[in-house]
Amino acid sequence: MASLADDQPLTSTARARLNLLHIYNTACEYLEKGEVKSAFQLFSQAAAHSHPLSCHNLGIMYERGHPGIVEKDMVQAMKMYSIAAERRFPESQYALACLLKNVMCEMDSAVELFIMAADQGHASAAFNLGVIYESGSANGPKDFESAKRYYELAVSNGHAKAAVNLGVLLGGQEGEKWLAAAANSGDGVACFNLSLALKEKGENEKSVEYLEKASESKHVSACYNLAKEKIRIGDLAEAEKLMNFAADEGDPRAVKDSRKLTRIVRNDRIVKEQEEKARREMEELRLDEERRGEENKLRILKTQQALENMGKEEEEEGEEEHTEEGYGDNRNTRGKPTQTAIERVKAAVAARKAKAKADAAAKR
Template identity: 30%
Template sequence: MKKLKWILTLITALVTIAILIIVFFDELKHDYDKLTSTPPIKIKAIELEIPIRDVAVIADFDKGAKAAQSGDFKTALAKWAPLAEQGHAGAQSNLGVMYASGQGVPQDHRTAVEWYTKAAEQGYAAAQHNLGVMYAHGKGVPENDKIAVKWYTKAAEQGHGNAQHNLGVMYDKGYGVPKSNMAAVKWYTKAAEQGSALSQYNLGVIYDNGHGVTENYKTAIKWYTLAAEQGFANAQSDLGNMYHSGKGVPESDNTAVKWYTLAAEQGYAQAQHNLAVMYDKGYGVPENDKVAVKWYTKAAEQGYASAQTNLGIMYNNGHGVVTDYVRAYMWFNLGAYNGNTLGSQNKASITQDMTSAQITKAQEMSSRCLESNYSDC
């Protein structure tokens, strides 16, 4: 009876340690690729008869995990390297992460691939996914989308959320496999249901535009909202568009402004431009030219052509700023350079009110702005 109690106590302790280990596997992996949110953790059942040497392995691995979590990669390497050499898949995978990211060791993508491969061939999903990333981006190996798909598929079929998303991308774009909207939706959906904001957003785009599925604005709203609520700026911006146009939801400029603002504050240029338009026109907020100029400027300085043209209009008309034809010409010129037709038209029109010296100055300002990557405009 006492022996049975001792065994049960040991098992409980080992389960606790195993949970900590599995959590750390996932966290360390995401430090490397950071593609999507962390999928739910699946814990493998521990069998009753556990050799004492396995207890020591778990203890060593746990020490390495705690060291890595505290930034002590030297100790982590000392604990994991011997385990990896003995064939421990988790240690092999984490050594791959360390070499891929240069944590505690000189960055070496080839060595990272070697360790990922050892773990992946044992069926370790995180390593299979990361190995897929290495082949997809040609890091440590020649770029090979077909092999990337192979490893993404193995990990995805084990329920690995990042791999499911990446496999969806491969089918969506036709990288390494024949393009298949149906397969893309299948894998995006699996990842989205695990909380992947990227997959949720991509599903929103697919249903919004009817790419390979029947166009469905309500379903698009569902996925955009889930991604937006996780703070994904692209989704927040597109959700703002849906509320502004009343697609799949009752039209609401107030709600559109809310979502545009959240995305704009993250630096998303399209949302900054759209938020500026809302203040410029008084949609969902009191009309405020100064605030409109603020947001047009932020988007324009990221090279967003429509914002550059609209900012030129503000300077041309003296809305929210002092009238300045030279600066207006500069922004029209930049908007035209970046492909905005209205910018080109406005640039031609405003020259009628400018001297040749002003035009020359505006052109010089445009060149300086571009050469400085919009830091000197």
């Protein structure tokens, strides 16, 4: 069999496809640079030849709208998505299914398109099918087997929330396995649901651990439940923050309980302030008592030292009384008698006078 030569001229169809691809790539470059009008014009040019990627991007522009360039037009958006969907482009099949489901309320057509996209590996399409079959919203009964199958398909294509829904759907140990996988990847919903499952089993410590992780991702119900846990252990300040956040996010339980908690926290704060004031006053009294005790000890010490000094002086005066003439040891450095010496002299004079009287009386 003869092979094609490298320089064999392209067919007209191949040249047309290359030309459309070039137009599409140029439009994408304009879009990245923010030149929306030029991008829209080129996408429209390629879409006129049913180029699926250009049709899809044009559908997005009509769906979202760009003021002054493209007005929102759901009919045109659906038209563009339809052209690409007919050429089995899964992103357009999914986008068209979402519009049919959410805008046109044509659930049956939406389900068919979700199935087409899911069969080509579109994770979000599979996830939506799981939700539809689990809830029974496709104008039919709930179909848990189909829901499980599509959730698993979504998970296999990297859809984290599908793992959460699958875990909740299955329940038990198998459900926990899926929830744990999603929770360990940081999914707040998975953390919250795993927390509930663990609490039901009585594993309260691990339950609170996952509740903390869920609250970090701003999961409203997790914040409310964690606030209740904080109240239970007495951490009212943290409980108030979590409860107020849940209330601000519109959780009706939190709105009701936040008022009560605010009053409790305010009263608790008042009590703590009063206790702190009393503690400071007691501490001041204790320090004042210690200061007075130290001052008393110092006064007693000074008194003892003064008494010891006086005792030493009296001993020294007694020694001088035996060695000095006239006033004995009671003379000061200037030779003047001290008060004690004078008293002794007076006593001696009085004694001599009394003795003289007694002698005179005896002679009579």
